[in-house]
Amino acid sequence: MQAGVGLEIGYSRRMAARLELSYVRKGAREVFGQRTDRLEATTKLHYAQLNLMPLILKPEWKRFPVTAGFGVYGGCLLKMSHRYTVNHGAVFSNVLLSDNFRSMDFGWTLSLGYQGFRLPLELRFEAGFRPILPSHGLQTPLYNRVLALHLTI
Amino acid sequence: MKSRQILPLLVLTVLALTTCRRERDVLPLEDYYGYRTTGNVTIRRLGNGGPEYYLGIDQDSLRFTAEARDMDYKQVPAPLFSYWVDGKPMPNGAFLPTKAGKYNFRARLGPKESRPVTVEVIDPASLISRLYLGIRSGNPGIAFSDGSSRFEFFGVAVGLNGTSLPFDFRPGIRLYVDGLPQPTLEFIPTQEKRYRVKLKGFGKESNEIWIDAHPPDYYVTQVRLSMVQNGPEFQADEISKADFRVETLSREGRWVNFSAQPQREFFVDDRLSPGLSFKTRTPGVYRFKAKVFSRESNELTLSVLPPSESAIITIPIVFHLFNVAIPQAKLQAQVDILNKVFRDQWNPNNNPKAERHADLRLQFVLADTDPNGRPMPQPGRDYIDLGRARYSQKEISDKLGWDHYWNPDFYLNIYVANYTDTYLASLKGTWAGLGSYPWTRVALPGIIMVSGNPKPDFLYALYVIPDVFKDNYVTQTVIAHEIGHLLGLRHAFNEASCEQDEDYCDDTPAYPRHQYIPENLGTRRIGCDGMAFSATNFMDYYYGYENSFTLDQASRVRHILNYGLWLPTPANGRSNSHGRITGAPGFVKRPPVLRPVDWVACPAPEARPFGFLRRPADFDLLKE
Numbered sequence: 001m002q003a004g005v006g007l008e009i010g011y012s013r014r015m016a017a018r019l020e021l022s023y024v025r026k027g028a029r030e031v032f033g034q035r036t037d038r039l040e041a042t043t044k045l046h047y048a049q050l051n052l053m054p055l056i057l058k059p060e061w062k063r064f065p066v067t068a069g070f071g072v073y074g075g076c077l078l079k080m081s082h083r084y085t086v087n088h089g090a091v092f093s094n095v096l097l098s099d100n101f102r103s104m105d106f107g108w109t110l111s112l113g114y115q116g117f118r119l120p121l122e123l124r125f126e127a128g129f130r131p132i133l134p135s136h137g138l139q140t141p142l143y144n145r146v147l148a149l150h151l152t153i
Numbered sequence: 154m155k156s157r158q159i160l161p162l163l164v165l166t167v168l169a170l171t172t173c174r175r176e177r178d179v180l181p182l183e184d185y186y187g188y189r190t191t192g193n194v195t196i197r198r199l200g201n202g203g204p205e206y207y208l209g210i211d212q213d214s215l216r217f218t219a220e221a222r223d224m225d226y227k228q229v230p231a232p233l234f235s236y237w238v239d240g241k242p243m244p245n246g247a248f249l250p251t252k253a254g255k256y257n258f259r260a261r262l263g264p265k266e267s268r269p270v271t272v273e274v275i276d277p278a279s280l281i282s283r284l285y286l287g288i289r290s291g292n293p294g295i296a297f298s299d300g301s302s303r304f305e306f307f308g309v310a311v312g313l314n315g316t317s318l319p320f321d322f323r324p325g326i327r328l329y330v331d332g333l334p335q336p337t338l339e340f341i342p343t344q345e346k347r348y349r350v351k352l353k354g355f356g357k358e359s360n361e362i363w364i365d366a367h368p369p370d371y372y373v374t375q376v377r378l379s380m381v382q383n384g385p386e387f388q389a390d391e392i393s394k395a396d397f398r399v400e401t402l403s404r405e406g407r408w409v410n411f412s413a414q415p416q417r418e419f420f421v422d423d424r425l426s427p428g429l430s431f432k433t434r435t436p437g438v439y440r441f442k443a444k445v446f447s448r449e450s451n452e453l454t455l456s457v458l459p460p461s462e463s464a465i466i467t468i469p470i471v472f473h474l475f476n477v478a479i480p481q482a483k484l485q486a487q488v489d490i491l492n493k494v495f496r497d498q499w500n501p502n503n504n505p506k507a508e509r510h511a512d513l514r515l516q517f518v519l520a521d522t523d524p525n526g527r528p529m530p531q532p533g534r535d536y537i538d539l540g541r542a543r544y545s546q547k548e549i550s551d552k553l554g555w556d557h558y559w560n561p562d563f564y565l566n567i568y569v570a571n572y573t574d575t576y577l578a579s580l581k582g583t584w585a586g587l588g589s590y591p592w593t594r595v596a597l598p599g600i601i602m603v604s605g606n607p608k609p610d611f612l613y614a615l616y617v618i619p620d621v622f623k624d625n626y627v628t629q630t631v632i633a634h635e636i637g638h639l640l641g642l643r644h645a646f647n648e649a650s651c652e653q654d655e656d657y658c659d660d661t662p663a664y665p666r667h668q669y670i671p672e673n674l675g676t677r678r679i680g681c682d683g684m685a686f687s688a689t690n691f692m693d694y695y696y697g698y699e700n701s702f703t704l705d706q707a708s709r710v711r712h713i714l715n716y717g718l719w720l721p722t723p724a725n726g727r728s729n730s731h732g733r734i735t736g737a738p739g740f741v742k743r744p745p746v747l748r749p750v751d752w753v754a755c756p757a758p759e760a761r762p763f764g765f766l767r768r769p770a771d772f773d774l775l776k777e
Contacts, residue, residue, distance in 0.1 A: 030180060031178070031179050031180065032179065032180045032181065032184065032185040033179035033180070033181070033182060034181075034182040034233055034235055035244075037182075037233050038179070039182065039185055039233055041185065041187055082187055094187050094190060096190040096223055096225075097186075097187055097189065097190050099190075100186075100189050133186055133189075140184060142186060
């Protein structure tokens with residue numbers, strides 16, 4: 001979930017740049033398993049994020065008024081929570097885990113938009129440059145990967 | 154919605170569905186990043202938890218449990234561990250070994266892995282050099298063929314290095330009687346014949362025991378009753394004691410000790426008595442007789458004198474201080490405590506005493522004359538400066554102590570040093586006092602009997618650490634406890650089991666030693682008879698009132714004072730009613746070969762708080 005404000009500056013009718021400041025909640029619900037045991041974990045990451053999209057293309061196809069943009073973002077981790085349960089038992093909160101996450105996240109953004117509706121829609125993909133949870137022993141490093149649907153008012 | 158608007162929506166939806174991971178994909182537990190906060194994972198073997206597993210003997214699989222703690226050392230709740238043996242997963246945390254070897258077991262919690270627990274799987278056949286068969290109960294010299302004799306055997310698997318192996322071998326080894334395997338280690342003869350009994354297992358056979366079973370009357374052509382007293386005079390004080398022995402003459406002309414009941418009966422003044430010992434509080438002449446299968450023994454009589462104030466025996470003490478500066482006042486203070494303890498006057502906190510508490514009529518003084526007959530400037534004090542602060546108990550008992558072994562017929566030698574170790578390796582440096590048992594010229598259960606007047610070939614003395622001189626309720630009775638051992642008293646508890654009362658005193662309730670653990674602080678004990686009692690005995694370990702010797706203990710001490718060797722007692726020709734030494738007692742030289750000693754040590758466990766006694770401020774050492 002995310003919400004924020006943005007400022008768009010047009011270079012021309014077909015090109016623009018955009019700066020956004022937003023609150024973004026990222027995270028995942030995951031299930032880890034071993035034989036018949038199941039561990040269900042919910043992680044929530046709350047960021048204050050600055051998006052800079054220096055180039056947004058707006059080809060004027062009358063039948064398909066689409067947009068495409070590319071940019072970068074930087075996010076500051078405001079808060080993190082992690083809860084887990086084993087075999088649907090009691091829910092535990094791991095408060096120590098937040099110390100393991102990086103407080104800053106940087107990445108790139110790719111967006112595809114459609115402006116044929118009254119309120120423009122945009123599908124945006126974000127990917128971090130570096131892991132938010134660095135590699136640790138045998139584990140795969142964790143990156144932010146976000147696919148979000150934006151509605152612009 | 155127009156058709157041209159549907160297409161982009163469709164594209165966006167397909168993109169979303171294909172890009173997102175399905176929510177309920179199950180990821181390997183090793184990837185669960187929440188366990189990164191785990192500080193450490195520990196694994197422990199369930200069951201006996203030992204580092205060894207014996208094939209064919211240990212029947213169950215090796216099973217493990219694990220525990221994880223976070224950085225704050227709080228236990229991680231409800232974790233999911235996986236267990237691994239030599240890098241391979243172990244389903245259900247269990248492993249049934251089939252081959253000898255060393256196996257490393259680890260627990261994993263996500264990315265965290267425990268240190269390994271190594272279990273050595275041993276094929277017992279590779280360890281056993283021979284089997285030994287012994288008899289736990291039953292007398293093979295008297296086996297009745299009518300089914301009334303029961304024999305219980307025990308076995309020892311002797312290892313390659315000659316030591317007995319530390320495991321219960323029964324699943325792998327069986328008892329055979331005349332070649333037939335038996336279901337247990339028990340056997341009851343039912344025919345008149347010679348039975349051949351042995352153990353077999355792991356490709357080995359034990360020694361053979363023969364049991365000649367005969368009808369009961371075969372053994373009893375004559376009955377003999379004999380008696381041993383714990384002193385030359387017998388008083389009606391419940392401390393004088395007579396122990397009886399019943400022997401029978403078999404048809405083949407052999408005298409055998411006959412203890413089987415109910416065939417053996419013992420009578421005091423024609424009244425049946427359950428035991429074979431006698432004490433009384435009523436003076437008079439008593440008659441004793443035994444009967445075995447209705448055949449009567451000779452009759453013994455005993456004149457029991459009225460109780461009188463028996464002489465108080467005074468024992469001079471010399472403290473050999475190996476580079477330990479104990480003030481003279483502290484030495485005297487310790488002697489003052491001993492004099493209260495052995496006169497039944499020590500009870501500083503007015504706690505309940507044992508029901509049969511006794512005055513041992515023994516007192517101590519600091520020796521005032523040295524072995525050369527010279528007056529000592531500081532009585533009882535032999536300061537030895539060898540230029541170092543610490544000593545091993547072994548070097549003192551093997552060598553250094555002999556250079557300062559004042560004739561024990563005149564002195565009680567107490568060696569005080571900061572000890573680094575002891576003969577009993579398991580105790581390390583944690584013991585407070587250590588001693589040995591006496592030798593006697595007249596039989597006393599649990600004590601070595603000798604004839605004549607041999608010189609000591611071990612250092613019959615006490616060893617204590619300097620802390621026992623502290624003004625501390627905890628340590629003040631350590632020396633009294635050790636002197637109890639030196640005078641023939643054993644610990645009031647049982648070392649291992651409840652099979653017999655190991656201190657040979659009926660009025661000190663037996664209880665298994667494992668009850669005595671710091672977590673069970675308190676004076677309360679549960680005896681082998683299931684009855685609760687308060688620990689009051691000086692020969693118990695510390696967490697008790699430590700204020701009583703009993704009448705049965707007094708009987709044993711009286712026996713040693715009358716028949717024990719190497720003690721400054723009247724029985725050994727020392728006139729010591731005042732403790733003064735005349736002449737030049739001299740030293741005892743070290744013999745070329747020393748005898749291995751049955752040391753008895755009293756460790757000092759870590760201090761634990763307990764509130765039922767007045768806890769002294771200085772509480773750094775406990776007499777266990």
